[in-house]
Amino acid sequence: MWRNDAMAEAAASGTSRHRWSIDLDLKTVAPFVALGLLLLVGGLTNPNVIGIGNLLNVLTRSAFIAITAVGATFVISAGGLDLSVGAMMAFVASLMIMFMNSGVIADPAVMLAVAMIIAVSVGAVCGLINGLITTVGRIEPFIATLGTMGIFRGLTTWLSQGGAITLRSPDLQSLYRPAYFGSVLGAPVPIVAIFVAAGIGAFVLYRTRYGRHVIAVGSNEEVARYSGIPVNRVRTVTYVIQGLCVAMAVLLYVPRLGSTSATSGLLWELQAITAVVVGGTALRGGVGRIWGTICGAFILEIVGNIMLLSSFVSEYLIGAIQGAIIIVAMLVQRSLARRS
Amino acid sequence: MSAERPTRESEPPLLRAAGLGKSFGPVEVLKDIALAVRRGRVHAIIGENGAGKSTLMKILAGHLAPSTGTLEIDGVPVALTGPVDAERRGIVLVHQEILLAPDLTVAQNLFLGRELRKGLVLDDRAMNARARQAILDLGVELDPNAVVRNLSIAQRQLVQIARALLVPHRVVIFDEPTASLTPIETEALLKVIGDIRTKGTAVLYISHRLPEVKAISDEVIVLRDGRLVAARAAGELQPADMARLMVGRDVTKLYPARQSVWTQEPVLEVRDFSVAGFVSNASFQLRKSEILGFAGLVGAGRTELMESVVGVRPGRGTVKLDGAPVHFADIRDSMRAGIVYLSEDRKGRGLLLGQILRVNVTLAALERFTHGLQIDRAQEREALDASIAEFDIRVPRRRMLAGELSGGNQQKLFLAKMMMLNPRIVIIDEPTRGIDIGTKQQIYNFVVSLTDRGCSVIVVSSEMPELIGICDRIVVMRSGCIVGDVSGRLMTEHEIVMMATGATSEEAALVAE
Numbered sequence: 058m059w060r061n062d063a064m065a066e067a068a069a070s071g072t073s074r075h076r077w078s079i080d081l082d083l084k085t086v087a088p089f090v091a092l093g094l095l096l097l098v099g100g101l102t103n104p105n106v107i108g109i110g111n112l113l114n115v116l117t118r119s120a121f122i123a124i125t126a127v128g129a130t131f132v133i134s135a136g137g138l139d140l141s142v143g144a145m146m147a148f149v150a151s152l153m154i155m156f157m158n159s160g161v162i163a164d165p166a167v168m169l170a171v172a173m174i175i176a177v178s179v180g181a182v183c184g185l186i187n188g189l190i191t192t193v194g195r196i197e198p199f200i201a202t203l204g205t206m207g208i209f210r211g212l213t214t215w216l217s218q219g220g221a222i223t224l225r226s227p228d229l230q231s232l233y234r235p236a237y238f239g240s241v242l243g244a245p246v247p248i249v250a251i252f253v254a255a256g257i258g259a260f261v262l263y264r265t266r267y268g269r270h271v272i273a274v275g276s277n278e279e280v281a282r283y284s285g286i287p288v289n290r291v292r293t294v295t296y297v298i299q300g301l302c303v304a305m306a307v308l309l310y311v312p313r314l315g316s317t318s319a320t321s322g323l324l325w326e327l328q329a330i331t332a333v334v335v336g337g338t339a340l341r342g343g344v345g346r347i348w349g350t351i352c353g354a355f356i357l358e359i360v361g362n363i364m365l366l367s368s369f370v371s372e373y374l375i376g377a378i379q380g381a382i383i384i385v386a387m388l389v390q391r392s393l394a395r396r397s
Numbered sequence: 398m399s400a401e402r403p404t405r406e407s408e409p410p411l412l413r414a415a416g417l418g419k420s421f422g423p424v425e426v427l428k429d430i431a432l433a434v435r436r437g438r439v440h441a442i443i444g445e446n447g448a449g450k451s452t453l454m455k456i457l458a459g460h461l462a463p464s465t466g467t468l469e470i471d472g473v474p475v476a477l478t479g480p481v482d483a484e485r486r487g488i489v490l491v492h493q494e495i496l497l498a499p500d501l502t503v504a505q506n507l508f509l510g511r512e513l514r515k516g517l518v519l520d521d522r523a524m525n526a527r528a529r530q531a532i533l534d535l536g537v538e539l540d541p542n543a544v545v546r547n548l549s550i551a552q553r554q555l556v557q558i559a560r561a562l563l564v565p566h567r568v569v570i571f572d573e574p575t576a577s578l579t580p581i582e583t584e585a586l587l588k589v590i591g592d593i594r595t596k597g598t599a600v601l602y603i604s605h606r607l608p609e610v611k612a613i614s615d616e617v618i619v620l621r622d623g624r625l626v627a628a629r630a631a632g633e634l635q636p637a638d639m640a641r642l643m644v645g646r647d648v649t650k651l652y653p654a655r656q657s658v659w660t661q662e663p664v665l666e667v668r669d670f671s672v673a674g675f676v677s678n679a680s681f682q683l684r685k686s687e688i689l690g691f692a693g694l695v696g697a698g699r700t701e702l703m704e705s706v707v708g709v710r711p712g713r714g715t716v717k718l719d720g721a722p723v724h725f726a727d728i729r730d731s732m733r734a735g736i737v738y739l740s741e742d743r744k745g746r747g748l749l750l751g752q753i754l755r756v757n758v759t760l761a762a763l764e765r766f767t768h769g770l771q772i773d774r775a776q777e778r779e780a781l782d783a784s785i786a787e788f789d790i791r792v793p794r795r796r797m798l799a800g801e802l803s804g805g806n807q808q809k810l811f812l813a814k815m816m817m818l819n820p821r822i823v824i825i826d827e828p829t830r831g832i833d834i835g836t837k838q839q840i841y842n843f844v845v846s847l848t849d850r851g852c853s854v855i856v857v858s859s860e861m862p863e864l865i866g867i868c869d870r871i872v873v874m875r876s877g878c879i880v881g882d883v884s885g886r887l888m889t890e891h892e893i894v895m896m897a898t899g900a901t902s903e904e905a906a907l908v909a910e
Contacts, residue, residue, distance in 0.1 A: 264771045266763045273760055276749040283709060283738070283746045284761040284814075285729040343751050 084393045088336050088352040091389075095359055102367040106359075113245060115362045116355060120247035121146075121306045123354035125325060126332040127258040128184075128302030130350045131295040132198075133333050134262070136275040136342030137191060139299050140202040143325030144209035145183045149176050150307045150317045151213050151222045158225050165228045176311075177304045183209065184300020188293030206326070214319040224315040233312040247309050251351060254305060259347040261298075268345075271295060275342025324376075328357055331379060335386040356382065409472030410435050411599050412457065412488065412568050417466035419452055424793070426452045427623045430466070434568055439590065439600040441610040441631065444620035444643055445805075445833035450603050451493070453620065454570050457601065458490035459483030487567030491574055493603075493831070495553045497545045497560075504528035504541035507560045531559040534592075536585030550577045550742075551695040558586065562593070569593060570601040575609060576831040579694045579859055580894065587613050605833055607636035619643055644835045651838055652866030653845045659687035659869050663720070664853050665736070665822055667706055670714030675701035676877045679714070683822065683855060686848045690868035691857040692893045698877040699857045700741060703824050707731040707738040732761070737820040739811060741827035741857070747811040750800030754792065755781045757799045757810060762817035784813035789839060805836030812843065823847055824855040829863060841867050861890045873897050 099106035125142050132139045153176040162168040183205070190201040216222065224230055241249045262268035270291045273281040282288050310321075334340060335356055336349025360382065361375045370378070410433035417430040427449045434440055444450050455461040457468070459477035467474050470486055477483045480490070497506045504521070507528045513520045528541035535555050545553060554577055561569065571590070575583045583606075590600055590613055604610050610617060610631070617634055619627040619642040627642050634642075640651075665683040670676065676698040683689050691699045705712030708725030716723055718734055725731040728738070740746035748757050759766050759777045766777050778795075785792060788809040792802070799810060808828070815823070828844065829837045844867055847854050858864050864871050870884040873896040880896050883889075 260770075266767045266772060269756065269760070269763060269772060272752065272756070273749055276751050277745070279746045280749050280760075283728065283740055285732045286760075287727075287729070343749070 084390070085337060085346060085349065087389060087393060088346075088349045088356065088386075091335075091386075092352055092356050092359070095356060095363070099359065099363040099367070102363065102369065106363055106366055111362065111366075113248065115358045116251070117245045117247045119354045119358035120251050120309055122325065122328045122332055122357065123251045123351050124254045124302050124306045124309070125299075126302075126329040126336075126350045126354050127254045127347060128295075128299030129329040129333045130258065130336070130338055130345050130347055131262065131271060131298045133330070133338055133340060134275045134342055134345030135271045135292050135295045136278065137198040137292060137295060138202065138330070138340075139187060139296060140199065140326045141183070141187060141206040141209055142299065142303050142329055143322035144206045144213065145180065145300065145303050146307055146310065146322035146325060147213040147317055147319070148209040148216075149179050149183065149304055150311055150321060151216050152176070152179055153307060153311055154222050154224050154315075154317060155216065157229055158222075160226075165226070165232050169229060169233055173308055176307050177301065180300040180302075180304025180307065181297050182300070183303070184297040185293065187300070188296030191296070192289040192292045210319070213317070213321070217318055219319060221316050221318040224311065230312075230315055233315075235312075237309050237312040250305065250309055254302060255347050255351050258298075258302075262345050262347055267291070267294070272343060272345060275345075277343070328354075328379070331383045331386075332357055334383055334390075337390065339390075353386075408436070409469070411471065413469040413472075414457070415467050415469075417453070417456065417463050417468070419449075419456060419461065420464045425623060427456075427463075430620075430625050432618060432625070432628065434599045434601060436567075436599055437594055437597045438615040439594055439602055439613050440616045440618055441602045441604065441614035442618045442620065443604065443607070443610060443639055445835050448620040448643070448833075449623040450620055451572060452623075454490060454572055454601065454603060457483075457568075458488055458570055460490070484564060487565060488570070489561045489564060489566045489568070490570045491558050491561045491572060493572040493574075493576065495550065495557060497553055497557060499546040500544065502542050502544055503532070503539055503548075503556050506545055506556055507531060507541075507563055509560075511564070527563075528559070531563055532556070534562075535559055535589050537582065549696050551579065551582055554578060555582070555586075558589075562589075566593075566598055568599045568601065570603075572603050573605065573831055574602075575604060575606060577695070577859075580861070581694070581898070583609065605831065607639045607834070610639065611636055621645060640834050643833070651834065651841070652863075653842050655845050655867070657687075657869050658848055659853075660685045664718065666715075666717040666720075667702075668715040668717070670702065670706065670712060670716070672698065672701045672705045672710065672712040672877075676705070676712070679874070679877075679879045681872050681879060681882070683853050685853055686851055687870065688844065688848055688854045688856060688868045690864035690871035691855060691874060692859075692861060692864055692871050693874035693897050695859060697874040697897065699874050700826055702874070703738060703826060703855065703857060704740075707736055707824065709738065732818055732820075735819075735821040736824065737761075737815040737818050737822070738824045739815055739826060739828070741830060743807055743811045744800075748799040748807055748814070751798060753796055753798055754802075754810060755795070758784050758814050759817060761814055765817065780817065784810070784816075788813050788843070805832040808832055808836070808840065812840070820852065822853050822855070824857070826857040827859065828856060829858075829860065837863070861893055864888075864893075865890065875899055 096107055105111055129139060129142065153172050156175055157168060157172045162171060187202055187205055190196055191198045194201065236246060239246050262271060270286050273284065273286055274288050274291045278288055332353035333350050335353035337346040338344055338350060357379055360378055364370050364375060364378065365372050412434040415431050417427060418425065419427040430453060442450050442453065452461065456463050459480045459482050468477065469475065498509060501509065504525045508524045513523050525541040532539045532555065535558060537555055539552060545556065554574065558574060574586060578586060587609065590602065594600055602614060614631045617629055617631050617639060618625060619639065621643060662685045663682040664685050668680045670679045679702050693699050701710060704710040706716060707728055708731050709728040716725065723734060744750060755777050758781050763772065766773050781795065784790065790806050790809045790813065799807060802810060825844065828840055844854055844856065856864060856868060865888050870882055871888055871893060872882040873880050873893055875897055883892050
């Protein structure tokens with residue numbers, strides 16, 4: 058099921074089974090192998106780790122980062138970077154809750170629907186702003202999104218006046234609750250959401266003209282330009298996709314806690330980027346691996362989970378372990394690249 | 398084999414290779430190479446793309462370890478541990494690719510890693526002075542404070558050569574140093590090579606330009622399919638013999654016989670076209686089914702003019718297509734109008750080197766391969782197969798990266814990619830730069846065949862023989878201006894050099910020789 062595009066293609070062409078195809082697969086499969094090893098180690102330290110209940114729980118909790126990271130895969134594949142996603146999440150969620158608290162629409166269902174549309178629209182606009190600053194404004198994405206990160210975070214702090222913004226209406230709360238805690242055909246909604254986001258993402262990135270353009274732009278912007286690809290548009294749209302993914306995460310986040318504060322979504326950007334890189338997407342652009350990203354997000358979550366359940370290492374070290382993971386992932390990626 | 402060659406020198410060769418071979422996995426790239434490099438001699442190494450020249454050079458310069466065979470320096474067997482080790486032993490490689498730090502100045506690049514110091518601080522004055530002299534030695538004047546990013550490719554190449562020659566050297570390996578140089582710069586470089594040879598340095602020289610090889614080398618070593626097929630004194634060989642040895646067949650007819658099919662009807666008219674800083678008030682006409690050449694020195698503004706006409710670079714002026722004024726604000730506009738431009742920089746602007754062949758070949762015309770939302774990969778694969786057959790692209794396997802192809806095959810893939818757009822006007826910039834003679838012939842045949850299909854072609858090239866060989870008419874540019882055009886019997890190197898340099902007839906005759 059978690060078949061990467063390149064693998065699917067190698068299988069489809071089926072003509073050549075040389076060593077190179079094994080090498081190529083190795084790179085795309087690496088994050089899944091790493092996950093397998095982690096589960097093995099985890100299972101040895103505490104059998105509860107690989108219990109189906111625990112795994113579903115971990116997957117559910119990885120949803121915010123996984124979905125956000127699907128967007129980040131697009132941005133990074135095209136050679137960009139978005140540091141603002143955590144702050145953007147807090148900002149969009151705050152606006153959504155404030156709208157629902159405003160009571161301008163009496164009917165809770167209609168109110169919820171409109172609030173969701175607003176969240177998605179605001180996410181898209183935030184992404185569009187990031188995209189336009191980097192492309193039309195020609196500012197390095199690192200700096201541009203560092204700036205908007207400050208702006209989104211500051212606006213959130215201002216909106217909440219330094220405190221929390223909480224969804225007040227009990228009707229809305231109970232109506233919205235299933236969007237995170239409910240399940241579809243036995244699968245928790247967040248897990249379904251991960252697969253929907255990743256499925257659409259994989260289709261767009263691997264199967265459509267736009268996705269091919271993303272890879273081309275990330276591979277070599279000049280070649281893309283000389284091939285008649287609208288480079289700026291392609292880049293800008295990756296940020297819009299990122300904004301939409303953040304909005305989708307918000308739609309799951311709000312029913313879970315019903316509240317935001319100035320510290321909501323803190324360091325999400327780093328986790329999302331880590332998930333993308335651990336999943337095998339090249340930070341320099343030109344390679345995008347959606348399912349690898351999902352795997353990366355899951356790895357980040359399961360590591361914390363194993364630490365919690367095994368009590369070998371203090372759970373306060375989770376950040377340090379995640380930091381180590383990204384470095385190890387890069388080292389592994391590079392050694393694999395050298396081999397092929 | 399070495400016994401056949403003259404062994405006047407009693408001293409052992411500076412560098413000797415015996416039974417040298419190299420395999421990458423199951424692929425044998427080099428097999429059983431034996432050669433002896435001697436003091437004060439120029440050994441030219443020639444061969445088609447993929448013959449193994451670059452691999453051999455990389456082994457000799459310590460970048461690659463041989464799979465079989467031995468290397469001797471001064472008669473003592475050595476195993477080079479890397480390029481630094483080789484350099485320490487006096488073996489220097491001048492790379493074909495430009496390997497300079499683009500944001501540093503010329504002097505900073507020359508002394509990168511071996512900066513001169515005065516106490517604790519850098520001695521910029523001394524480095525600038527020595528850099529200026531080192532470049533002057535190559536017959537060129539260049540500001541040592543100029544930032545490399547702002548230099549032309551030819552100038553960067555010269556900086557790279559100057560950098561290599563700065564270290565104490567006994568054997569200097571040049572990997573196609575003149576591929577991007579103009580005749581005058583080439584002349585200067587050949588003189589430099591002559592100078593260092595006189596000083597007792599041994600030179601290994603890779604080039605596709607056979608007259609050049611004939612002119613400077615003492616010995617010509619020919620590689621074909623990874624084997625050494627001949628090693629002869631340069632005096633015994635004419636360029637035509639070299640070509641035959643390289644290709645394994647007769648290639649005297651490099652340029653296709655061709656009957657001009659052009660009509661008077663202009664398809665593309667450019668009038669009073671200017672590109673800020675590069676071109677001023679250029680006007681020319683391209684007629685239907687014509688092959689129009691653009692000659693000029695590097696930096697004359699030919700590339701900039703073409704890029705601007707197709708809309709990939711801003712410019713000002715009138716462009717008419719079939720008599721109707723058009724404005725290409727973007728390269729997509731000109732593509733839609735049926736004009737394609739193939740950049741001289743096929744690695745940097747032509748192909749996605751890190752992507753597979755299929756992705757490259759369909760990139761510019763992806764619309765044709767999209768049905769509904771999806772790209773039709775089966776159709777893409779068919780198109781790739783068709784291109785491989787039509788352009789004779791030599792690919793060991795379909796799913797390889799464009800960057801893994803040899804230069805000639807990359808150029809063919811690039812052609813195939815742009816032809817997917819079914820253009821009616823094709824503009825090719827330096828169509829055969831760094832490409833072996835067999836592939837050149839194929840590319841010329843292809844360009845000529847375009848006009849039979851009713852295409853009109855513009856060829857921008859620094860190689861005058863090829864312009865003369867395939868063009869109906871040649872426009873000459875000098876310092877951003879079109880200085881005239883030649884056709885028929887006036888299409889001679891002499892005439893073109895005179896126009897391109899503004900030199901007198903006698904000076905031009907010297908260069909054209």
